Amino acid sequence: MSKQRMVNTKFWTDNYISYLDPIEKLLFLYFLTNPATNISGTYELPLKNIALDTGLDKEMVEKILNRFSKEHKIFYYQGWVHIVNFVKHQNQGSPKVKKGIEVEQMAIPQHIKDYIDTLSKGTDTLSHPNTNSNTNLTKLNTGAPRTKKGVFTPLGAEVLREFADSVDPKNKTYYANTTQRGACDFLVAEYGLDKVLAAVKMLPAINQQKLYLRQITTPYELKENWMKIKNALIQNQPKKVKII
Secondary structure: OOOOOOOOHHHHHOOOHHHOOHHHHHHHHHHHHOOOOOOOOEEEOOHHHHHHHHOOOHHHHHHHHHHHHHOOOEEEEOOEEEEOOOHHHOOOOOHHHHHHHHHHHHOOOHHHHHHHHHHHOOOOOOOOOOOOOOOOOOOOOOOOOOOOOOOOOHHHHHHHHHHHHHOOHHHHHHOOOHHHHHHHHHHHHHHOHHHHHHHHHHHHHHHHHOOOOOOOOOHHHHHHHHHHHHHHHHHHOOOOOOOO
16 A cells, blocks of 8 residues: 655755765665555665666665665664654644654664664654654754764764753754864864863953954864864963963
């Protein structure tokens, strides 16, 4: 029996989706809308079917799935697909929907459930381009953000999160920005996470005191001006005060 799956038009402007390559976008959309998908977001689908339906070779499908898994978007294990946070974006206020989710989840083998639980612990998604939801599709990712080039480490993600919390909320939109990601990783590698986080927390006071002419509001600006800020602090702080 055929099913209907509505895709939110914000799918195409979602912060995560917009940085995917065309083939990655196709595959992500396929996992949301293919005939095997169900209301739980976890379903069995052989790799050969994915390749046949999308026209992609198996190696390409596996490569993209590996990216989605690392970025905590979609997991694929022993022929089973799991779309992260899919259930959270369904209308669980509806008894019919809630019951449907429970029925589908009961059909998932226990070893698949255990695997998903292990991978999903502590994970939230940057966005979820589903379907029946009117939810804002640009949520902050508290796990590892998407990596377009290079590797965005969890420690780098923590720096960007601190920037969003302490300095400027617009940093929430930079998880897919290769320049900002690279700056975060550089800062951690060069100065250590604790020192960088301490520096970020000091930035509002530094910006307010105008010790340095430019406002520092992003990881890249901090990276480029670290020594200038440090020198300004040395000149304006009393002795025996620990400087970044």
